[in-house]
Amino acid sequence: MTTASAHRFIRLCALLILICAAALLLPWGRPALGAETDGSLCMLTDEQRAAYEADGTLDARIAYQESLRNDRPSEGLISQAMERERAAQGIGAYAVPSNWSSGMASVGAAHVLGLRITFPDHQFEENDTLDAFQSIIGPKTQNGAAPAGTSPFPYESLSAYYYRASYGKLSLTGETFDYAAKYERDYYTNNPESLVAEALAALDESEDLSRFDANEDGKLDAVYVHFAGPDTGWGSVWWSNESTASDPTLYEDGSVRLWNMVLLAENSSNSWAARTIIHETGHVLGLPDYYSARSQTGQGSDRSGILTFDMMMQNMGDHNGYSKWLVGWLPEEKITRIVANEDGISVTRNGEVLEHHDAVDGDTPSVDATLGAYAGDDASETGGIVVVSNQDMGMFSSLYLVEYDRYAGNQSVRYLDAALTEHELPSGFRVFRVRGELTDDGSDYANSNLYGTAHSQLIELVDPDMDKAHTTGGIDYAPSAVGEDAYGCMLFEGSAITPQGYPSTNFFENASIGFTGLTIAAKDTGGETGTISVSYSDDSKPEISGELALTPTFEFFSNTSVLTLRASTPILKATEEMQQAQLVIDGSTYMLPFTTVKGDTVSTECLLDPEALSPSSRCELVYPAGMFVLGKTGDETLLSPEVRIPLQADSSMAKIASAGLYANTAYESTTPSVSGVLSCPDGNLRFVQAGGDKLTVHTIDRNNPGYLSSSTSIPVSEGGMDEVVKTLPLENNHMFVVARSKGYPSTTGLWIDLEAKAVTSKINLSGMDFWAFGARGSEIVVASRHYGDNPVGGTTLSLLSQNEDGSVSAKHAWTSSAEFIATQNHLLFSQISREGYAVETESIAAFSFDDLAQCIASVGTDSFESPYPEDLRPEEYADTVFYINMQRVLLSAAESSDGYAMVFSDILQDEESSSGSELLVSFGNDATKRAEVQLPLDNSSNSGVSIGRNGCVAVRSSISIGTAQGTQGLAKTVFYDSETLEAKQSLIAATTAIGSWTSDGSWIDIGRSITNTMNGAGSPLGDESNPMEGPLIHYVLTEPIDTPKTDFEIPQDPSTPPSVDEGQSQGTDSDTSDAKPDEAAKHGSLEKQFAQTGDIGASLAISAVIAGVLALHAARTALRTVRK
Secondary structure, rough: EEEOOOOOOOOOOOOOOOOOOOOOOOOOOOOOEOOOOOOOOOOOOOHHHHHHHOOOOOOHHHHHHHOOOOOOOHHHHHHHHEEEEEEHHOOOOOOOOOOOOOOOOOEEEEEEEEEEEEEEEEEOOOOOHHHHHHHOOOOOOOOOOOOOOOOOOOOOOOOHHHHHHOOOOEEEEEEEEEEEOOOOOOOOOOHHHHHHHHHHHHHHOOOOHHHHHOOOOOOOEEEEEEEEOOOOOOOOOOOOOEEEEOOOHOOOOOOOOOEEEEEEEOOOOOOOHHHHHHHHHHHOOOOOOOOOOHHHHOOOOOOOOOOOHHHHHOOOOOOOOHHHHHOOOOHHHHEEEEEEEEEEEEEEEEEOOOOOEEOOEHHHHHHEEEOOOOOOOOOOOOOOOOEEEOOOOOOEEEEEEEEEEOHHHHHEEEEOOOOOEEEEEEOOOEHHHEEEEOEEEEEEOOOOOOEEEEOOOOOEEEOOOOOOOOOOOOOOOOOOOOOOOOOOEOOOOOOOEEOOOOOOHHHHOOHHOOOOOOEEEEEEOOOEEEEEEEEEEEOOOOOOOOOOOOEOOOEEEOOEEEEEEEEEOOOOOOOOOOOOOEEOOOOOOEEEEEEEHHHHHHHHEEEEHHOOOOOOEEEEEEOOOOEEEEEEEEEEEEEEEOOOEEEEEEEOOOEEEEEOOOOOOOOOOOOEEEEOOOEEOOOOOOEEEEEEEEEEEEEEEEEEEEEEEEOOOOOEEOOOOEEEOOOOOOOOOEEEEEEEEEOOOEEEEEEOOOOOEEEEEEOOOOOOOOOEEEEEOOEEEEEEEEOOOOOOEEEEEEEEEEOOOOEEEEEEEOOOOOOEOOOOOOEEEEEEEOOOOOEEEEEEEEHHHHHHHHHHHHHOOOOEEEEEEEEEHHHHHHHHHEEEEOOOOOOEEEEOOOEEEEEEEOOOOOOOEOOOOEEEEEEEOOOOOEEEEEOOOOOOEEEEEEEOOOOOOOEEEEEEOOOOOOOEEEEEEEEOOOOOEEEEEEEEEEOOOOOOOOOOEEEEEEEEOOHOOOOOOOEOOOOOOOOOOOOOEEEEOOOOOOOOOOOOOOOOOOOOOOOOOOOOOOOOOOOOOOOOOOOHHOOOOOOOOOOOOOOOHHHHHHHHHHHHHHHOOOOOOOOEEHHH
16 A cells, blocks of 8 residues: 655645555566556646656656657658648758658548457456447448447547548548457566557458558558556556557568557547547657647646647647648648748739738738638538748748637637636637748758747747636646636737737747747638738847846845846847856856746756855856857847856855765665664664665764764565655664565565664554654554544554564554644644634644553554544643644644744635745743744745754755756755744755754755756866766765854753764674765765655655645645655
């Protein structure tokens, strides 16, 4: 069973969506994948991305998705289109690739093959029949009838949709067959083509497969494989996708061979299934996806992709006019070309000049063009398109394409207004900006939607509502502006797109670089036809200067910042030079490779390890000459000069005493698992590293935290331990570790004897939805979510005890309280009430682990599913009760001998949002409030608190900086004054677990190197990679922060273990690894390898509170918990 943990809190929606990712480790190294719901979009959703980040499969899924090459059109499609363009326009010749082939014809007949495949371990649902599969493909023969299906118009079948989309030019039929695979499904995961080849070979014994090559090109038109078993989600093999056979010889019978394959995961009776294969057939025909990779990898939340509905965007509506022009479904007599520039304006159609006017003083008169409906109820008719440009260079150039859309045919699309009432698509013009230039060899587009950005991609809607926030529309509705009653993503009568407005007719939305002078205006809309007007004027053409000034929009920056600057003129990032920004810090130069430009705004991501920058550093940001395009004059491109900007470092950054890499911490995978830093009863600081068949307990040197005084490897048994979930230091040099194996098939609690270097006891925790742990001696108290029927909800409290023979006894009790946070010695239970959407914490009771263990031992049962049924109400046994009475929930807490520090959520008061910021409150042991302070509104989510010996409070939050991949796991720790809770200093490091105080009041964090995670970002110029084998754990130690305020001695907390410089010394065992690091680690060198960490223990306590709110207040949709 998957263990729940709070992965991330997102401000403005209070908590993310509940996701359970039950992961299965596939035998050939594919992503560990779990079942998904029907109707997976081709675009990765935010919820899926969060789950895949959590289970560690995101990178593998992205790599698999990229391997499908659906970001680009097929070479064959481009080649055919170039031939048509030559015939129609006589454009310049390109070398047609000799190896292109289309598989399925785009014009004429196509006869496809459907395979419905079962496996020994997977069968279809009862309603997922062969007839249902046939119904979404269409009839078996020309003029035949397909079985009745459940898919609504216009997606009733593949055949019907493409007959309308092609205006009757593509007549598609198909036949479906059942096949039972020889082996279980996982056998084919590494090579699904072998499954198809196996099925084709079997079918070939009874069927003439050459009939599925209607265009007689020697390749099967397309093979549609509907497979049994769960959909394993975006970017995986067992998910709906299209690919071209990497080895067509796998099936080749002398007349035909395997070429295009479409895999279908959805139930054929599901209405989404037909839309899925319609989209994938777009790839079969050679069309690319029109969504953006930024939406796939979490690199920014701006609108991206084609910016409107389209079959190759969100499986909705018709293919746009540019796609149909490319495929060959729009004849020349349906393409009106308007060319307007400083010389004049011309209108041509089918090679004939219909109208021409010379320009006068750089201006032209306007010309009109009338279009009928782009897609209508008559499947064979289209109103065509209008192509507008400065020069007629054909479809493989920069141009604007206009189509008149109405609610009809394949464009039977609906949208939602502000009241969530659905409406039919109104009649109006959609204007597309196209940058259709080809690569030098003519085999691919130079621009793409997958890897481009808004205003710099292959195709996008010029949306009149571009400056407004938009809904995604989901799978049922067209995207539209938020809060608007009318659909504004079209040109309607009286509206226009000009060179001066936003959006404009300037390419890149930059007049200095992409000025066109074009005005496209809607003169008449709403009827069966619509009329547009086009004109040219150079009145707004800018004067281009060779100078560039960049002004920071910020006062100071830290080691992880997005440096945003305002340019003196709109610019564009140069692509040919591929220059990178540089940051000079105290004479050392660091490369900053992630820079984006949007109009006059330049954003550069600074992602450095904390030791690279100090509050007193002298800093200068440098943009090399040629990094930006200032403008274009004729054929000449004017590039930027070098720009140097002095910057001020954040004075609140903690000063770093030392930093570097720990020796003997190498790992092989890209996502190592390391616990937080533990303060142990013997006075040592330790952390635990998981890796395969062993757990390694590292002891930090008392006198020099840059060293590890010992590294003790503990063998673990079956399955290995790949993730540290929670660690607890115990008495007598023992430790309790909760770890789980790759793919989460098992979670185990381990008692470890550090001296014996052995696991003395273990217990399977896979069936426990645990949230908090505490220790009493060697006994472990576990708080878990209770799902039993009697009593319903609440918390199961378990006591785990070692027996002399190494076995473990468990006793289980129950409490109705469902919200809890663990501190050093107590479990804090929250009493929650609700009125409407307002959630209020009334009180918090601190229940000591000692008392809790005694209660469980005395009344607990042996059954986890049926714990002691009487309510152990915390208030009755509490050491302290805090009366809160706030519309907030407790996120994390820490205690010392002097009191508590607690972090509360922002105010939860209505259905739509939360308000205010998170709140830090300090209490005395008598529950009196001492101070409180609102935490910064910085898009962070709290995940840990720690109190120093002198009262300084460290509050750790997970943060999101920039858009580059690899920034996950960054955390900001802010240090607050012990009395006033005024923020004193801060530290940002790449770690997912809270650090620890040292004896002198310094703070130590461990994790991975930010620099090397970013694939070299922030690397000093001239440095070479670290010669040590494998990535190593990175540490950073601050100068003392938690210092006494007065000279008199502050009594030590008797409940706090001695710190690292006190107590007996920890010797190095002869069997442990070498304690001394190399010189790079000793001196905190920046020459580091990639080292990512992953400890979720600190998050477990936080998630308990939020999950409890969910249990009591399920109606509050904003409170959701991410589960790993």
